[in-house]
Amino acid sequence: MQSGQRRVMDPPGMTRLGMMVGLLVLVGGIYLGAKFIPPYWGYLSMLDPVKEAAMAASSRGNEERIRTGLIAKAKGFGFELAEENVEIVQEGSLVVVRVAWEVPVDLPRYRHTLRFRVESQAPAP
Numbered sequence: 001m002q003s004g005q006r007r008v009m010d011p012p013g014m015t016r017l018g019m020m021v022g023l024l025v026l027v028g029g030i031y032l033g034a035k036f037i038p039p040y041w042g043y044l045s046m047l048d049p050v051k052e053a054a055m056a057a058s059s060r061g062n063e064e065r066i067r068t069g070l071i072a073k074a075k076g077f078g079f080e081l082a083e084e085n086v087e088i089v090q091e092g093s094l095v096v097v098r099v100a101w102e103v104p105v106d107l108p109r110y111r112h113t114l115r116f117r118v119e120s121q122a123p124a125p
Contacts, residue, residue, distance in 0.1 A: 039103040051120040054097040058122035
């Protein structure tokens with residue numbers, strides 16, 4: 001600091017206010033993370049099983065066993081899938097496996113629904 005310059009100090013309440021706002025933002029971020037991270041983690045966890053199911057469907061074609069396996073994996077990841085949420089179809093020369101589901105997220109005074117869809121395809125036999 002050069003001579004002749006004075007240091008301006010914050011009023012005593014401003015430091016506490018800034019700390020409280022920062023703490024509020026941190027707590028809010030942790031709360032939202034706890035609500036939104038698990039559904040997105042479930043989505044990321046389903047990417048590989050759907051890809052594997054598409055490859056299995058292209059080689060063996062046992063759709064009911066593949067559908068049951070995907071439903072069981074989803075349950076292991078912490079969410080429920082119904083049979084109508086798993087679609088196994090042949091489109092041209094490809095076997096396509098589509099899995100779609102919704103997860104409701106309850107927030108204070110608001111309910112948000114996250115919609116997920118995973119699709120994978122493999123060459124048909």
